[in-house]
Amino acid sequence: MRIGELSRRTGVSERALRYYEEQGLLRPERRPSGYRVYRDVDVAAVRRIRVLLTAGLSTAQIVEVLPCMVDDDDLLAPICPELVDELVKQRDRIGAAIDELAATRANLDTIIANERRAS
Amino acid sequence: MRIGELSRRTGVSERALRYYEEQGLLRPERRPSGYRVYRDVDVAAVRRIRVLLTAGLSTAQIVEVLPCMVDDDDLLAPICPELVDELVKQRDRIGAAIDELAATRANLDTIIANERRAS
DNA sequence: CTAAACCTTCACGTTAATGTCAGAGTCAAC
DNA sequence: GTTGACTCTGACATTAACGTGAAGGTTTAG
Numbered sequence: 001m002r003i004g005e006l007s008r009r010t011g012v013s014e015r016a017l018r019y020y021e022e023q024g025l026l027r028p029e030r031r032p033s034g035y036r037v038y039r040d041v042d043v044a045a046v047r048r049i050r051v052l053l054t055a056g057l058s059t060a061q062i063v064e065v066l067p068c069m070v071d072d073d074d075l076l077a078p079i080c081p082e083l084v085d086e087l088v089k090q091r092d093r094i095g096a097a098i099d100e101l102a103a104t105r106a107n108l109d110t111i112i113a114n115e116r117r118a119s
Numbered sequence: 120m121r122i123g124e125l126s127r128r129t130g131v132s133e134r135a136l137r138y139y140e141e142q143g144l145l146r147p148e149r150r151p152s153g154y155r156v157y158r159d160v161d162v163a164a165v166r167r168i169r170v171l172l173t174a175g176l177s178t179a180q181i182v183e184v185l186p187c188m189v190d191d192d193d194l195l196a197p198i199c200p201e202l203v204d205e206l207v208k209q210r211d212r213i214g215a216a217i218d219e220l221a222a223t224r225a226n227l228d229t230i231i232a233n234e235r236r237a238s
Numbered sequence: 239c240t241a242a243a244c245c246t247t248c249a250c251g252t253t254a255a256t257g258t259c260a261g262a263g264t265c266a267a268c
Numbered sequence: 269g270t271t272g273a274c275t276c277t278g279a280c281a282t283t284a285a286c287g288t289g290a291a292g293g294t295t296t297a298g
Contacts, residue, residue, distance in 0.1 A: 004274065014275085016256060023255095033264055034276055052230070055223040056175045058254075065230065084231060091227040094220050097174030100167060101184065101217050105210055112207060123244065133245090135286060142285095152294055153246055177284075245294065252287075263276070268269100 003028075006038045010046040017046070023059040025049055025066065056090055122147075125157045129165040136165070142178040144168055144185060174220060183212055 007014045020026045021036070026045065028036040045066070052062045064083050126133045139145045140155070145164065147155040164185070171181045 002275075019256065051226045055227050087227055087231050091224050091231065094174050094224045094227070097170050097176070098217055098220050098224070100170050101220075105214060105217070109210065112210065121245075138286060257282070265274075
């Protein structure tokens with residue numbers, strides 16, 4: 001498929017897809033005309049890229065993670081623990097924020113409950 | 120305290136503190152000279168802001184949830200009954216933020232598990 | 239009283255991940 | 269063999285969350 005169809009199937013803009021290629025996240029074939037040609041697996045790849053980006057990872061980090069993600073047929077690159085560390089740190093940062101917000105919500109619940117009882 | 124001390128006590132740059140004020144996250148008093156004057160509770164507020172920012176929330180999102188983040192030692196202040204609806208809405212916004220973060224953390228957990236399995 | 243340290247408001251610079259637009263080539267259909 | 273949809277490569281614009289001075293007031297220690 002060409003870039004327009006991949007864009008429609010993923011909801012990601014053509015500009016973003018070209019940017020992902022520029023960053024080494026995608027490596028589409030080229031027709032003699034220069035047109036990019038993507039494979040079906042690229043649809044899943046783009047979705048994974050989106051998940052990681054919205055999780056707060058940079059394209060540079062994703063470029064290291066992607067080869068480690070298991071559905072690339074047979075290619076499994078060696079893992080650097082340093083990278084796993086980064087992922088764990090990111091997860092923990094998110095966890096801390098969740099805890100903060102949860103505590104706040106609990107306090108808010110108490111206030112709401114007290115207010116209802118008082119009135 | 121003035122901006123320099125708050126910066127030292129939080130590890131956040133003065134520029135960032137002024138930016139937070141610009142975004143409505145902090146509202147320090149002003150001396151006649153124009154100098155900003157912060158209270159002790161602002162130290163905790165800045166730490167919360169940092170936690171939420173590094174978790175991927177925007178200043179616009181934080182400005183919505185921050186006013187509801189009451190301090191633990193700070194017992195229930197008297198609240199107008201007419202504001203309960205607003206409090207419930209705020210609590211729901213916090214809940215939505217928690218859900219978003221939980222989803223991205225779950226994605227990260229999956230990726231981390233896959234990487235461990237690959238190695 | 240004066241120097242050092244601190245603070246103020248502009249205002250332009252930076253990085254990441256795009257948006258947008260221009261000018262030009264390509265492909266499928268009629 | 270021309271129309272119209274699609275794609276190409278630049279290249280400048282944008283947003284967020286700051287960094288980095290410039291030029292100039294303020295506060296405090298001696």
